[in-house]
Amino acid sequence: MSLPPPITLEEARDRLLALAPLLPVEHVDAEGCLGRYLAQSLHARRTHPPTDLSAMDGYAVTAGDLSGPWRVVGESAAGHPYSGTVHSGEAVRISTGAILPMGAKAVILQEDLAREAANLTLTGEPPEPADRHIRHCGMDFFENSEVMPAGIRIGPAQAALAIACGYRHLPVRRIPRLAVIDIGDELAADPECCAPHQIPASNGAMLMALARSLPIAASRIGPVADTLAALTAAFEGAADSDVIVTSGGASVGDHDLVLPALEGWGANLDFWRVAIKPGKPILVATRERNGRIQIILGLPGNPVSSFVTAYHFLMPLLRRMLGSSQATPLQIATYLAAPLRANGPRREFLRGNWDGENVVPQTNQDSGALAALAASNVLIDRPSFAPAAQVGDPVRVFLLENGGIA
């Protein structure tokens, strides 16, 4: 059997992302759409600050009157503005966030003043420049200005900004429906009831957990036996999903039936085999149903291969369907704390541990070594045919924690 030559990660991912249907837009409560992506750019519905505000607790005075003494004529507190106008020789008690009274052009810190009844004198330094402690109207954003582009991830700061801009609801894309299918005669559904010829089906839970770091609706099917009938039934069970992910049965063995089962089910193969390690046998297919495109990702069964292919393909696909403008994972540059052998033709993603300065590759790089994966917080990116590397050499890594996943 002649196999298709493996394509590069970039080509494979571009092809996959080009297939991704953009899901319909819906309007969701700003607090309820954390982790989703803005479907349209957001323009401020108000100016902020809406007028000049004090940035400190102190006294508001006129511009040409920074040496005092002054007479305190009133107060401007947050939510309770001073209604009069400040004149030369007068000061208004002002708190942080309170509206600067008319006529006032400077705020002097209370630490730089002495007050006795209504009499105020300067004991420290006046502000330099005079408006140093003033937040001017529009300092943050002006009405109608674009505050966030389409495709940005709505995290805590973005939700707060949207609310500050006057939005209760935000345009986001419908949550994708994902089905995860474990495939293999050797798989036990219950890890506590696992015969000697079996292994616990751990990939499904891992893939669900990975995908659930994004806002999705996921369901799990299986474990499914290595037969065409069982696979077809499993695909039928997932027929309403936007994305179907299988793990196992993607390679070339007699019992690796994902590809023939998909073809028998009416799916069209887009690509199979990518020049990465681990993860080479990954396949991507599509199926049209009621005018909708369903995407099927066949991931290799080896647990680390499943994880790495989900990281580089499934997660970017889901992000793109959710409308993200940064669907692919970002890298950081660090330094090797141990030497590495020269790499072969497949771009390799070594499991490693990064301490903030250097990265230590795991000793066990077998694609079935789940313990080494679980002890890792980065994937070290080794380009194809990278020469041997020494301690201290620069290397690029993908983060698996602290924002690396979602």
Ligand SMILES: Nc1nc2c(c(=O)[nH]1)N[C@H]1C(S)=C(S)[C@@H](COP(=O)(O)OP(=O)(O)OC[C@H]3O[C@@H](n4cnc5c(N)ncnc54)[C@H](O)[C@@H]3O)O[C@H]1N2
């Ligand atoms: N002659 C060749 N053999 C293999 C090739 C090749 O090019 N030529 N490729 C190898 C590579 S690379 C990989 S990766 C694996 C992938 O194989 P499959 O996707 O067919 O996976 P399986 O054979 O079904 O399983 C592999 C391994 O993973 C375990 N597994 C499977 N599913 C699960 C699960 N849900 N939870 C936990 N563990 C799972 C399974 O028991 C096997 O040990 O093929 C190589 N072979």
Ligand code: MOO
């Ligand atoms: O690609 Mo396989 O994932 O090398 O073990």
